[in-house]
Amino acid sequence: MKKRLFSESGFVFLFIFSACLVNLAVMALAVKIVNLFIVVDYFSAAVIRLITSCVTVSGMLGAIVYFISYRKADFSFGLSSGAFWLATALQLLISVLFKFNPFIGGGSLYLAGFFEHGSSFDSISSVEYIGIIDYLLAFAILALFNYAVYSVCGFIGKYKRLSDRKKLLSGE
Numbered sequence: 001m002k003k004r005l006f007s008e009s010g011f012v013f014l015f016i017f018s019a020c021l022v023n024l025a026v027m028a029l030a031v032k033i034v035n036l037f038i039v040v041d042y043f044s045a046a047v048i049r050l051i052t053s054c055v056t057v058s059g060m061l062g063a064i065v066y067f068i069s070y071r072k073a074d075f076s077f078g079l080s081s082g083a084f085w086l087a088t089a090l091q092l093l094i095s096v097l098f099k100f101n102p103f104i105g106g107g108s109l110y111l112a113g114f115f116e117h118g119s120s121f122d123s124i125s126s127v128e129y130i131g132i133i134d135y136l137l138a139f140a141i142l143a144l145f146n147y148a149v150y151s152v153c154g155f156i157g158k159y160k161r162l163s164d165r166k167k168l169l170s171g172e
């Protein structure tokens with residue numbers, strides 16, 4: 001059981017890390033696209049990056065767990081929750097080490113900036129003055145959002161597969 005928990009949490013961490021890396025490209029692309037139509041200041045770019053980060057990271061994580069749950073026709077809530085939170089704890093440790101850089105922390109840097117500075121979050125130099133409590137709070141909020149998407153997509157994948165299997169066996 002422990003071996004399965006650690007291996008599954010390792011896979012979940014790889015999913016989170018790869019989603020954060022893809023998120024970097026998507027955030028930059030989103031800001032560039034909006035910048036084609038209007039001039040984007042730092043605050044607006046941070047809002048775009050935060051929204052894009054929430055959608056990209058949780059969307060990729062949800063899609064991956066959906067396909068795995070669908071393929072296995074199983075989603076063990078206890079094991080999956082433990083694996084997710086263990087992987088998130090590892091992500092938190094690495095995020096603290098790298099000062100919540102978006103390549104590992106997702107949008108927590110921008111959300112923490114909004115908590116600390118509000119609408120006066122207007123330059124990258126403001127990041128130096130963000131406290132650790134704001135970073136941790138932002139990270140926790142985004143982790144809870146990711147967990148909600150992860151759990152819902154896991155359950156949907158499992159029940160969709162069971163429903164498809166039942167329809168196939170009944171001849172519909």
